[in-house]
Amino acid sequence: MDDLELRTEADTILAELVGDPGGSARLREDQWQAVSALVNDRRRALVVQRTGWGKSAVYFVATALLRRRGSGPTVIVSPLLALMRNQVEAADRAGIKARTINSANPEEWDTIYEEVERGETDVLLVSPERLNSVDFREQLLPKLAATTGLLVVDEAHCISDWGHDFRPDYRRLRAMLADLAPGVPVLATTATANARVTADVAEQLGTGAGEALVLRGALDRESLRLGVVRLPDAAHRLAWLAEHLDELQGSGIIYTLTVAAAEEATAYLRQRGFPVSSYTGRTENADRLQAEEDLLANRVKALVATSALGMGFDKPDLGFVLHLGSPSSPIAYYQQVGRAGRGVEHADVVLLPGKEDEAIWRYFADTAFPPETQVRQTLAALADAGRPLSVPALEAAVELRRSRLETMLKVLDVDGAVKRVKGGWTATGQPWVYDTERYAWVARQRAAEQQAMRDYVSADGCRMEFLRRQLDDEGAAPCGRCDNCAGAWVDASVSEQTLTAAAKELDRPGVEIEPRRMWPTGMPALGIDLKGRIPAREQCSTGRALGRLSDIGWGNRLRPLLAENAPDGPVPDEVLRAAVAVLADWARSPGGWASGAQDAAARPVGVVAVPSLARPQLVGSLAEGIASVGRLPFLGTLTYTGPDGAHAARRSNSAQRLRALSGVFAVSDELAAALAGAAGPVLLVDDYTDSGWTLAVAARLLRRAGGDGVLPLVLAAAG
Known part of the structure; x- marks a missing residue:
């Protein structure tokens, strides 16, 4: 078959793929170049093209052509579950049977393995985590390497240490690449690879198989109009959303940096009458599927999402992408905004940076390789x-x-x-x-990306050009559309009424703290005789915090108070009032001591403080203030018996944190006597909880000393 006949066949397959059999759909020349390299030349190729370019069309058309010529199934490695669901449906339209193996469908794995072995599957989509599964790696991966007709590596920048989203699971692909039969084509695709990442991935692809073909296109997105709106605080940003969301065409995505911020924004927008849904790492899989379907069908105005939504979510008519908070990398930002405007002429992209952004960056900046x-x-x-x-x-x-x-x-x-x-x-x-x-260079690269994101926010030049230059796009030039090129197109104003409502929403304190119920594995090996379930008689109850440090409401107020270099001092009046409000809401909540429920918790009969080395005045005044306002006796403070800093092992694992806490607290005779005379639970007050182990250890001591129950109350919770 000559080139013209193959091209005609490829275009026919494309028309079926897009749901228009017999229509006029044709591969563009750059897409055809990639397909030809895979099918005619059986080459290894890296395609670096903007989101929406049509990378999936390349590998599905190539798959159909190769399968018709007797090749084995295509294996697509992708971290994007949403993309997998979309692509299984798209493949079916072209008569391509696609199956997927990922964390969401373990009950189907055995059946899929059998179908692959029988040759009944044309495309197998695999999440990178499967590559590190022992059973998958030892049983199925060698068979796939021997029979694969085309290997596709989606989001290929994840292979590279230098990429903004490096994933070690992806490095298993090096072994699979080496084990592929001679002449098996390989396609790697990404929209977010700068020159160094491109060279690194191309080198890995070409190892032992000749030089890889690199097809790199311009990264401009002509449909996108970029803008930045700088507002003074979180209340202004929520108010801006409420007043301007309806002005944006169609439906879209509102990205947040944290789960807490997504939940806060979703709750507020729903109160204002907007049909929106939250989509985060805490969202159950069934709810994720429903949220995706609702957005695809335009039943919601927006998904309020963290990066859990994934870049593979495919909605060509997505009308806007907003960011409530600035991502730490302009490359990741480019990838996220690339969700919008794929199938429409115009889409709006607005960044609403916040003062808390850098604190959140620091909180999550623990992915560097350990010392x-x-x-x-x-x-x-x-x-x-x-x-x-x-x-x-x-x-x-x-x-x-x-x-x-x-x-x-x-x-x-x-x-x-x-x-x-x-x-x-x-x-x-x-x-x-x-x-x-290498590890030091990667750390410097992350710091440089953060600085570049600061520069993007304050830039007075073209914003699209800025992002393209971050990706080493040689053709980067002013777009003529963004707020810096064409003038501000986003109205930054908000009404006093809406601002007041937003501030009131953010002023509402109170989140639940789930207690620890199981001791960590391995404690006996550390000489600590704790294992299994924590006895109910030694547990604390579900507690409360004013907010999470990742909140855009109370988190913004608590972070400066609890920062490592913050001076110690008495609890601020507004914080004490908020703590009292949390207690009042807690009392009236279902199961609270004032709820009237049959199984309601008993009213606390006293207050106990956790000893603080860094903030003794803050914690002490908080505990005594709550006792005074609530007309409860302040029973005292646990005695600290450990060395300086022994129980400050934050950001470590549970076993190590519990080890650091072993034996550092004690109950004085005076406190024990007070507990014995208290017929009811006590409030246990602290400034901060991250892992929950300080509260668990303190509660165990108090209950063993005669306490009837322990109700934890802290200023801030992590996460």
Whole structure:
């Protein structure tokens, strides 16, 4: 078959793919170049093209052509569950049977594996996490490598350490690339790769298979109109949303930096009559699916979402993308705004930066590779164990939070220093070198990205050109559309009435704190005899905090008060009043002591403070103030018996935090006597809770000393 006949066949498949069989759909020349490289030349190619360019059309058309010529199934590795759902439907229109393996459908995996082995599946979409599953890697991956007709790596910047969204699971692809049969084409795609990432990914693709073809296009998005609205505080930003959301065409996405901010904004906009839904890491899978369907069908004005929505969500007529808070990377920002305007002529993109943004960046800036001492400590623990260790068991030996420990193990796995097996992780004993220079460079890159995002907000030049230059787009030029090119097009004004309503919403304090119910794994190995479920008679009850540090309401007020360098002092009057308001709401809530419910909690009969090394005046005055206003006796403060800073092991894992707290508190004789004479629960007051272990340990002591129950009340909760 000559080139013209193949091109005609490809265009026919494309028409079926877009739902217009017999129509006039044709691959563009740049798309055809990619398809031809895969089908005619069986090459490895990297496509760096803007969102909406049509990368999925390339690999689905190539798949159909290759399958008709006897090739095995296409394997697509993608982190985007929303994209997977969209693409399974699109493939079906073209007669391509696609299946997906990801965390949302484990009950289907065995059936899908069998279909793949029988050759009944044309496309298998796999989440990168599956590449690190022992069963998948040992049983299915070798078979896929031997039979795959086309390998597609979506969001390929994730392969590279230098990419803004590096994911260690992706590095497993290096082994699969090396094991592919000769002549199997590979397509890597991304919209967000600068020159260094492009070169890195292309080198990995070409290893052992010749030089990879790089097809890089201009990254301008002609439909997008970019703007920044700088407002004085969170109340102004919520008010702006309420007054201007209806002015934006169609439906869209409102991105927030935290789950708390998404929930706050959703609640407020619903109160103002807007049909919106929240979409975060806490959203159940069924609710996510419903939210996606509602947005696709324009049944909601917007999804208020964190990055959990994923860049693969495909709605061509998305009319706007707003950001309530500035992301820490202009490259990630470009990727998120690229959701809008794919199938419409005009779409609006507005960034509403906040004073709290950088504090949130710092809070989440813990993804850098751990120091060498912690890595060596992990390798030593695995080597000494003589058996596989689970992540919870390793936590007892390593001072790393679970998510960071898991990421580190995945990197070490790819580097050959450890191996994931059934039952956990083992050390391989192979030599391993800590790449200080590389990890330091990545950290500097993250800092540079944050500075670039500050520069974007304050820029007086073209905003689209700025983003394109961040991605090393050589053709970057002024767009003529953004607020700096064409003049401000976004009205920044808000009415006093709406502003007052927004401020009132943000002024409402109070979030629940769930108690710890299980001791961490591995405590006996640390010489601490705690394991299994915490007995109910030693637990604290569900508590309350004024807010979360990631809130855009009370979080903004509490962060300066609780900052590491903040001076200690008496609790501010407005904070004490808010704490009293939280107690009043708590009392009237279902199950509260004033609710009248049959199983309502008893009214607290006294107040106890957690000793604070950093903020003794703040915590002490808060506890005594609550006692005074509530006409409750202040029973005293737990005695601190540990060394300085022993219980301040924040940002570590549960086992290490509990270890740091072991034996550092005691109940004085005076406090024990007061507890024995108190016929009811006590309020336990502290300034901050992150892991919940300080409250759990303190509650256990109080209840063992005779306390009837413990009701925790803190100023701020993490997350």
